[in-house]
Amino acid sequence: MVATEPARGRHRKGRIAQVPGPGEPAGRRHHQHHGPWDGENAPRDGRLRLDLGSVQLPVPPDATLIAEPDPSGPLRAVHVMVPEGRLTVSAFAAPRTGGLWAELVEELGAQLHNEGATIRRDRGEWGRELVARNGDVVARVVAVEGPRWLLRGVGTGPAQHALTLHTMLRDMVRGTVVVRSPDPLPVRSLLPLEVPDDVPEPFRETLYQTLPTRPRQIAGQDGPVIPMMLPQKADSGTSPGRS
Template identity: 85%
Template sequence: MTDPARGKHRKGRIAQVSPSADPAGRQHHQHRGPWDSEDAPRDGRLRLDLGSVQLPVPPNAKLVCEPDPTGPLRAVHAILPEGRLTVSAFAAPRTGGLWTELIEELAGQLHAEGATIRRDRGEWGRELVARNGDVVARVVAVEGPRWLLRGVGTGPAEHALALHGMLREMIRGTVVARSEDPLPVRSLLPLEVPEDVPEIFRDTLFQSLPTRPRQITSQDGPVIPMMLPQQGESGTSPGRS
């Protein structure tokens, strides 16, 4: 399937920035991942190609699509016994700094939904931890050349440590394919579900699609809100990420 999001990609060089700008790991990820498509390692790792992102999916995960009522695909979630993992890529400015804005917006939104908020620091910089009852969500982000990769791990508090370790491993192995096409800052990079999905992921993924597998050509607008699952539904809620 042809992917118009691939086209010509900007060379994956990342400008030097001041540490005070807190650019969500733009220096760090060049050596450990996640990877811009121009710099992706030839490591032989199996990744599910969703067009703008190529995800290393845990073998025991079930994949579920989250469609938008208007048609475009919002996200693909990896459902595990420990909870839910979601990795999404967004258009970002060349100068970086988008995560500095978004983390505070997310904190305000989740606090308004009743969550207890904690700000943390990880290998890519600032992270957000939200807890609502027994459900814990960790949000991390990494900025690359004109893209921001955001990962969310949501599940029961008792599995939080293991789940968030899986989230970091998925992010490290993710490849982002950002085209040269202009997109509004904060808009989701286009997603597609290929027809040749590995059999172990096929049933749940295709069943959750609004239509048969097809190319998603555009997705404009603000960052999709991240909704915490209700208590008792952790890991299986179709809430937004």
């Protein structure tokens, strides 16, 4: 359903954002006052969000939604398709101490480089970002670490629309609310996604069409392929739930 979350925390004016250094939780101090938001501190900002269980997304009105199922059944992602390209925001279980993005950004950069993409590393609103280009398609990956979760945003589309698309990506990430499960979860595991029964009419048709009764893959566009699932490590441990 579309939900506007109640506020427990408020935006504080006059606070200077500090970009984390290597190994620090990505954007943790910044997001607590500017977004994205933890479910326990969601703002009362009147913004409509699509409730997908673990994430509540502010979806642009001109977007269409496409679900990407995992072969085993659960959803891997819900992609937001806009004229400029594709936006994907996903939440994962992370250590209480943070630092997961410092590992993932290097792993993802190496993987995409090995697959032939040109890689550039930037620093943005929440710290380290990754930009991958393959031909005329550009993907930007940003991440923010909250309390026992990591929110990752990916914007992929033609290079000519990259500036507009990546501005939209930051706005969507900034406005997202993450609802962390109370259960312990393996670090790097995707927080469960659910499609509500009352999806708003503008998004309903395309989203329901991509929720198959049997597993199938969504055809990807040419360009850098950002994996929706994170590689698991034998020693990654678990991310504790809320007490």
